Amino acid sequence: MHRMNQETLNIETSGRGTYDISSEIQSIVNKSSIKAGLCNLFLQHTSASLIFCENADSTVRVDLENFMANIAPDGAPIYQHDMEGPDDMPAHIRTILTQNSLTIPIINGRCALGTWQGIYLWEHRTSGHNRSIIITLQG
């Protein structure tokens, strides 16, 4: 193993919801021409996260939103931290319950995702944000 590439991917979100970034990540792997190795994604934020999720039926992601809204409701009186509004603290909770760093194997030049797996950026703030993901490829 002799190669390492790093680059940054910026994603402009339009507010709370999941954004499929699988093809953007695969494009970066293609460009590197690494055929076997690992791909690490690191999201530099505390109010958005990265998940692997079912990529066929979009109601899965609707249900995930509703699940999170249930266990970490916006504006709950229990929160002390609400400087940036009722969605501020729930965004931090949703982030620590999911991930900010994902590592994916590369096999035959492809992110070796399962048939039903997609890579999603999950924006937890209600307003849109510019989110940075550092991609480190090893091969």
Added chain:
Amino acid sequence: MHRMNQETLNIETSGRGTYDISSEIQSIVNKSSIKAGLCNLFLQHTSASLIFCENADSTVRVDLENFMANIAPDGAPIYQHDMEGPDDMPAHIRTILTQNSLTIPIINGRCALGTWQGIYLWEHRTSGHNRSIIITLQG
């Protein structure tokens, strides 16, 4: 650092529950003869996950099941996604709350787990499934 090995481990589950895969993973590390490095496990599914968990008292894993059943109950009327039955959406929720990719250091040819740590595949569907884990070793 000059070596990288990749292989796939298939685990046949018999339905919902935790399966200790620590010794299977250690066997793969042994075979590689890598003495110092990293081991990444990547589970290619969206309704099962990987966790590090206490390996001594099995009631820990019973309690984890009950915890998940409480916060993401099967067949809850809130779910829109139920194509594959009442355990379909809860399986996706349990997956995003845990992990699909784990990285473990290798020291002296061993996965450097703590004394009480085991590596578990957690099947979230009530019926058995064939689950694939890609193991990438770097040393």
Added chain:
Amino acid sequence: MHRMNQETLNIETSGRGTYDISSEIQSIVNKSSIKAGLCNLFLQHTSASLIFCENADSTVRVDLENFMANIAPDGAPIYQHDMEGPDDMPAHIRTILTQNSLTIPIINGRCALGTWQGIYLWEHRTSGHNRSIIITLQG
């Protein structure tokens, strides 16, 4: 990519709460003189975890504690596993809901955290413990 360093960081906690370890990790990166690569942190315990969290307003971490106390209360009658007291099983639940292994890119000799990201050890037991983190640097 030709280098790999491993070492262990021990943190003595004084009981439940979050401990900022960002500067300890950066010191280890500095000492290695790796300028570009990856840093993996692996916590060898099942009743403490690692998170990336907002590092500016400490009420975020107070709210995270309260959130966890709400969904996994100490001494809940549902738990079978309580050998080490009412905080024993909740500590395992909090651990599986967060992480034990984090991978962070290194860019220009720095852990490439976002502006508001800190790396925290989260002690989930009410009493103090000695916690071991294995740090693997690749560059």
